[in-house]
Amino acid sequence: MGMVGDGLDKAVQRAFTRPIPKSAGAQMRYLVKQLKGTRAVAQVLRISQRTVERYVKGQIKKPRPELAARMEREVRARWQPQVRARARQRAATTDGIVVDTRARIGYTAPVGTTDDARLRHLTVALPPRYAARLFAAQEAGAGDRQLQQITAEALKEVYFQDGGRRAGTLEEVRLTDVEHIDFDL
Numbered sequence: 452m453g454m455v456g457d458g459l460d461k462a463v464q465r466a467f468t469r470p471i472p473k474s475a476g477a478q479m480r481y482l483v484k485q486l487k488g489t490r491a492v493a494q495v496l497r498i499s500q501r502t503v504e505r506y507v508k509g510q511i512k513k514p515r516p517e518l519a520a521r522m523e524r525e526v527r528a529r530w531q532p533q534v535r536a537r538a539r540q541r542a543a544t545t546d547g548i549v550v551d552t553r554a555r556i557g558y559t560a561p562v563g564t565t566d567d568a569r570l571r572h573l574t575v576a577l578p579p580r581y582a583a584r585l586f587a588a589q590e591a592g593a594g595d596r597q598l599q600q601i602t603a604e605a606l607k608e609v610y611f612q613d614g615g616r617r618a619g620t621l622e623e624v625r626l627t628d629v630e631h632i633d634f635d636l
Contacts, residue, residue: 453595454632455602459585462548462634464527466538471523471530475514478522479506485529496521542636543583549576549635550602555628558611568627573610581605582636599626 557568
């Protein structure tokens with residue numbers, strides 16, 4: 452996943468009410484329970500089924516760093532699905548989402564205006580409809596470019612046009628050279 456998708460995932464993960472399992476054995480047991488079997492876990496983690504069984508029994512305690520990272524990523528992706536769904540629902544219906552980005556932002560405007568892209572650091576609260584669009588696009592498997600485009604449209608309306616009170620002739624906002632982008636619910 453790209454930078455925008457990762458930012459959305461991290462924002463939702465901040466809503467977790469309990470920490471994920473810490474030990475490798477606990478993480479592996481959780482994955483076995485979620486994926487309903489050691490074979491499925493072995494395929495997801497790209498290791499042998501016997502290795503999964505050894506972690507579950509406690510015969511192996513310390514995974515290699517790259518395996519530990521994959522295990523943690525897979526556990527985080529499945530951890531507290533109801534809490535995750537409630538956080539997304541709340542952001543998409545009532546609370547909205549806050550975007551914090553440092554990127555080169557340019558726009559298309561009528562002749563005679565300065566539309567040169569420049570590096571900006573923006574922190575903007577977006578209305579719920581944009582949170583809903585971002586989460587829906589992420590669920591549908593949208594790429595980072597598409598998620599950036601939705602974010603750019605939101606910044607155009609909320610930041611540059613201030614809900615229609617200024618810059619009414621602004622046509623398009625572009626996000627390029629994204630240094631960082633983070634979201635908060």
